[in-house]
Amino acid sequence: MKDTSMTKNIKISANNIDVYYGEKHAIKDVSVQIEDKTVTAFIGPSGCGKSTFLRCINRMNDTIDIARVTGHIAIDGEDIYDPRVDPVQLRAKVGMVFQKPNPFPKSIYDNVAYGPKIHGLSRNKAELDEIVEKSLRRGALWEEVKDRLHEPGTGLSGGQQQRLCIARAVATEPEVLLMDEPCSALDPIATAQVEELIDELRQSFSVVIVTHSMQQAARVSQKTAFFHLGNMVEYDETDKIFTNPEDPRTESYISGRIG
Amino acid sequence: MSLTLPLLFIAALSVGGFFIARSRAQSAAGGDIRKLASLPRQHGLNTALSTAIPALFAILAWLFAARLLSYRDAAPIWVPLAIMLIATLGFILSIMRVSVTFRARTAAEGWIRSLLIGASVIAILTTVGIVFSMLFESINFFSQYRWQDFFFSTNWAPNFRGNSDLGILPLLWGTLYISVIALIFAVPIGLFAAVYLSEYASRRTRSVFKPLIEILAGIPTIVYGLFALVTVGPFLRDYFAQPTGFGDSASSVMTAGLVMGIMLIPFVSSLSDDIINAVPQSLRDGSLGLGSTHSETIRQVVLPAALPGIVGAILLAASRAIGETMIVVLGAGAAARLDLNPFEAMTTVTVKIVSQLTGDTDFASPETLVAFALGLTLFVITLALNVLALYIVRRYREQYE
Ligand SMILES: Nc1ncnc2c1ncn2[C@@H]1O[C@H](COP(=O)(O)OP(=O)(O)O)[C@@H](O)[C@H]1O
Ligand SMILES: [Mg+2]
Numbered sequence: 080m081k082d083t084s085m086t087k088n089i090k091i092s093a094n095n096i097d098v099y100y101g102e103k104h105a106i107k108d109v110s111v112q113i114e115d116k117t118v119t120a121f122i123g124p125s126g127c128g129k130s131t132f133l134r135c136i137n138r139m140n141d142t143i144d145i146a147r148v149t150g151h152i153a154i155d156g157e158d159i160y161d162p163r164v165d166p167v168q169l170r171a172k173v174g175m176v177f178q179k180p181n182p183f184p185k186s187i188y189d190n191v192a193y194g195p196k197i198h199g200l201s202r203n204k205a206e207l208d209e210i211v212e213k214s215l216r217r218g219a220l221w222e223e224v225k226d227r228l229h230e231p232g233t234g235l236s237g238g239q240q241q242r243l244c245i246a247r248a249v250a251t252e253p254e255v256l257l258m259d260e261p262c263s264a265l266d267p268i269a270t271a272q273v274e275e276l277i278d279e280l281r282q283s284f285s286v287v288i289v290t291h292s293m294q295q296a297a298r299v300s301q302k303t304a305f306f307h308l309g310n311m312v313e314y315d316e317t318d319k320i321f322t323n324p325e326d327p328r329t330e331s332y333i334s335g336r337i338g
Numbered sequence: 339m340s341l342t343l344p345l346l347f348i349a350a351l352s353v354g355g356f357f358i359a360r361s362r363a364q365s366a367a368g369g370d371i372r373k374l375a376s377l378p379r380q381h382g383l384n385t386a387l388s389t390a391i392p393a394l395f396a397i398l399a400w401l402f403a404a405r406l407l408s409y410r411d412a413a414p415i416w417v418p419l420a421i422m423l424i425a426t427l428g429f430i431l432s433i434m435r436v437s438v439t440f441r442a443r444t445a446a447e448g449w450i451r452s453l454l455i456g457a458s459v460i461a462i463l464t465t466v467g468i469v470f471s472m473l474f475e476s477i478n479f480f481s482q483y484r485w486q487d488f489f490f491s492t493n494w495a496p497n498f499r500g501n502s503d504l505g506i507l508p509l510l511w512g513t514l515y516i517s518v519i520a521l522i523f524a525v526p527i528g529l530f531a532a533v534y535l536s537e538y539a540s541r542r543t544r545s546v547f548k549p550l551i552e553i554l555a556g557i558p559t560i561v562y563g564l565f566a567l568v569t570v571g572p573f574l575r576d577y578f579a580q581p582t583g584f585g586d587s588a589s590s591v592m593t594a595g596l597v598m599g600i601m602l603i604p605f606v607s608s609l610s611d612d613i614i615n616a617v618p619q620s621l622r623d624g625s626l627g628l629g630s631t632h633s634e635t636i637r638q639v640v641l642p643a644a645l646p647g648i649v650g651a652i653l654l655a656a657s658r659a660i661g662e663t664m665i666v667v668l669g670a671g672a673a674a675r676l677d678l679n680p681f682e683a684m685t686t687v688t689v690k691i692v693s694q695l696t697g698d699t700d701f702a703s704p705e706t707l708v709a710f711a712l713g714l715t716l717f718v719i720t721l722a723l724n725v726l727a728l729y730i731v732r733r734y735r736e737q738y739e
Contacts, residue, residue: 142626144540171629181620184643193638194628244624251628 090115090255090285091136096150098131098140105131107309109150113302118277118286120296120317123306124332129289132306133257136287137173138166154255171198174248174284176258180240182232182247187224190232190243191215194251210250217283218246219276238269245276256280258288262295274299293333297321305329340412341397344421352389355429359385362436376442384442387449388432393425395456472717475710483704488711494674496694496705504708506715508674512591512684513716516670517659519595519680520602525652527599528606535607536614537636548611555604559664566597566669579681587671589683594669598662602655609654613647614640646730653727657720663688687712 091113098106106128113119121129131140138159140146152159159169171194182190191211194200201207211228215221220242224235232243241261248256258277262270277299280286290296296303297317304314305326313320313329324330360382367374376384400417403409436442480488483504491505531551535544571588574596579585617640625635641648663686671683672693694709701707 137627139623139627142623167629167631169629170627175623175627177620177623177627179620181618181624183621183624183639193625193630197628197630197634197638247624247628 087114087117089113090117091152091154091287092156093132093135093152094150096132096135096148096152098128098135098149099147100131100143101145105309106135109306109311111304111311111314113285113287115285116281116283117302118281118288118300119302119304120300121287121289121304121306122291122293122296122332123312125291127306128309129306130259132311133259133287133289136255136257137170137175139170139175141166171251172253173255173257174251174253176241176244176248176256176261178260179264180237180244182235182240182243184231184233186229187215187232187235187243188228191247191250193247198251200250200252214246214250215243217249217280218242219272219279220246236269238265238272241265241269241273242276245273245280249280254284256284256286258286260289260291263291270295293321305332307332341418341421344393344397344418344425347422348390348393348425351425351429352386355385355389355433356382359433359436359442362433363442366436366438373438375439376444380446381436381440381442384446384449385429385432385436387446387453388428389425390428391449391453391456392428393421395452396421396424398456398460469717472710472714475707476714479704479707479711482707488708492676494690496708498703498705500703500705502705504704506687506712508676509685509687509690509712510715511676512666512670512674513660513686513688515591515680515684516595516598516666516686517656519591520598520659521652521656523596523599524602524606524655528603528655529610529648531603531607532610532614533636533641536611537632537640548608551604551607553604554600555608557601559601559662560668562597562601563664563668566593566665570597571669574681584679584681587681587683589669589671590681591670591684592680594666595680597669598659598665601662601665602659605658606651606655609651610644610648613644613651616647617643646733650727650731653723653730657723657727660716660720660723661688662686663692667692687716691716 089112091111093113094110096106096109097104109132121133123129131146134140135148135152136154136159138148140148148160150160154173158164183193185193188211191214192207195207195210201210212221212225215224220239223239224243232240235243241264245256245258245261261277262273265273274295277286277288288296288299300317302314303317303320305312305320305324305328307328313324313326315325320329321333324333360378363374363376363378363381364371367378371378400413400421404413432445435445488504488506490507491503492507493503493505494508495503535548535551539547567588571590571593574590574593575586575588578592579587579590621639621643622635625639626632630638666686666689670685670689672685672689673683674690675682675684677684691709691712694706694712699706
């Protein structure tokens with residue numbers, strides 16, 4: 080899935096980010112420029128801070144009492160840590176998909192309609208129906224669930240649940256989609272479906288995906304960042320990272336010597 | 339002859355048996371315990387249990403048989419002798435079985451199993467026994483008093499010279515009225531407190547407030563009753579009932595309901611708190627991640643997910659309210675009345691059970707026996723509520739496992 084066009088806008092610009100959990104220094108001076116309409120993968124051994132860094136981008140770390148973030152992150156040039164920015168509004172713009180599928184104990188329809196209802200994205204039921212259908216189609220789930228929209232979302236299979244969560248995130252019309260190991264709880268077939276979906280989502284969003292599977296990073300992403308012990312060691316074209324890394328630590332990780 | 343002697347005998351023999359079997363096992367092994375199929379202390383345990391358990395079961399069997407046969411004197415001499423014989427037999431047989439190859443560990447396992455089964459059987463039998471004793475007395479009552487009058491008469495006027503009106507309806511009405519008022523106070527406050535504690539409070543605040551609320555649960559209900567009598571009752575009378583012309587009684591449904599509500603707050607809040615905490619964090623993250631606020635997340639995701647459990651908690655609280663007595667006596671009085679006015683004195687089933695059984699009573703008259711019929715009715719109602727609550731709570735658990 081190579082991308083040939085070289086001129087891409089910078090969507091997210093993170094500079095000198097440090098994150099502390101109480102005394103623990105989890106992210107150390109990380110700077111990264113993430114492009115629009117691109118899939119960017121974060122790889123690295125478990126506990127190196129990939130999820131922590133991802134959660135800085137939609138300020139989910141604000142919901143953890145002991146977490147403290149310093150540095151600057153701008154989306155489309157706007158500082159998201161500016162005091163005037165409402166993190167709640169920000170999270171509507173920056174969707175997130177979690178490691179374990181977490182559909183709400185509501186119907187499939189209500190799961191997808193949740194965000195649009197909260198943010199008032201529809202004027203009437205017909206518009207809401209339309210949003211739900213469109214989102215489920217973008218989540219590659221519509222055909223499978225269109226006859227049982229009012230059954231509980233928790234009754235779907237794991238892979239379907241995760242696509243439901245993607246559809247739910249897409250329904251609020253975000254500009255950036257963050258995915259934290261979205262396939263780690265799925266079987267290989269469901270994983271393949273979600274990966275295919277991620278490639279399609281790239282047409283509309285800037286996608287950032289955390290994965291511990293290097294094969295997955297190689298399959299779905301155009302850019303890859305390698306994290307190690309809270310540092311971002313290397314960030315480059317995915318092909319380059321996997322064939323010709325600059326840093327010896329990246330080299331040993333992708334050849335299986337650390338992690 | 340009492341059963342104290344056999345009990346002491348069993349205890350001594352089984353403790354002694356432990357040490358004897360252990361040292362026999364050690365000497366059988368000739369100093370090298372690796373030769374033994376089971377460790378010396380396991381032989382000891384087996385002997386101790388073989389001595390004690392059959393003999394203890396024999397004691398229970400005797401007590402049970404004596405009760406069934408209505409045998410009220412002290413046990414005849416052969417009973418303690420037989421019990422001691424059983425213990426001695428267990429002791430001797432198990433000591434004789436001590437050998438290098440005997441698997442005492444497995445044998446002890448069997449005894450432990452029977453001990454555990456015995457404990458659960460006792461728990462079940464006592465419950466069954468309670469129900470039956472109520473049932474017998476109730477049947478006795480209904481043979482002297484028409485059940486139609488008991489269940490459908492709207493008048494409660496016991497008269498110890500006979501010819502009483504014993505209609506349960508005014509009592510049930512008082513019970514339900516007071517319980518509903520109690521729940522109307524306790525449920526919102528307890529639930530909001532639980533939401534605050536589990537969703538908003540910092541860890542420090544939580545560690546202070548949660549025990550404080552739970553202390554409320556440890557106050558004896560008679561103390562709540564006194565509070566109702568000297569503080570809440572007069573207050574409600576002077577500031578609400580009298581100015582609005584609702585009456586001038588300090589004892590009232592409102593007083594008892596309010597104080598009972600206070601009693602139930604910690605009960606509702608600590609159960610709800612546990613249930614809200616059991617809602618997976620991933621659901622909250624999912625909702626927050628879609629850009630909803632904290633309170634939207636609670637209202638639209640956390641509470642709906644916790645709802646079945648919360649309903650279960652409320653039903654449990656309701657069954658406590660229905661069974662409460664002290665607060666009602668001191669707060670609502672003892673007058674049976676079918677009335678809508680919440681500032682009027684009324685009373686409940688439990689209060690009347692107590693008053694029918696205290697004082698000069700003749701255990702054959704319907705005026706006394708009615709207490710058992712009242713108790714049985716109450717038991718059936720709370721049992722139904724508890725079963726419903728357990729059913730709902732269980733369904734809720736399955737959802738997340
Ligand atoms: N909520 C938290 N509280 C305290 N420490 C945390 C928390 N979340 C993560 N950490 C710590 O921060 C480090 C990075 O964690 P994380 O970002 O989850 O790593 P990764 O996603 O790469 O496996 C780990 O050492 C972890 O223990
Ligand atoms: Mg992680």
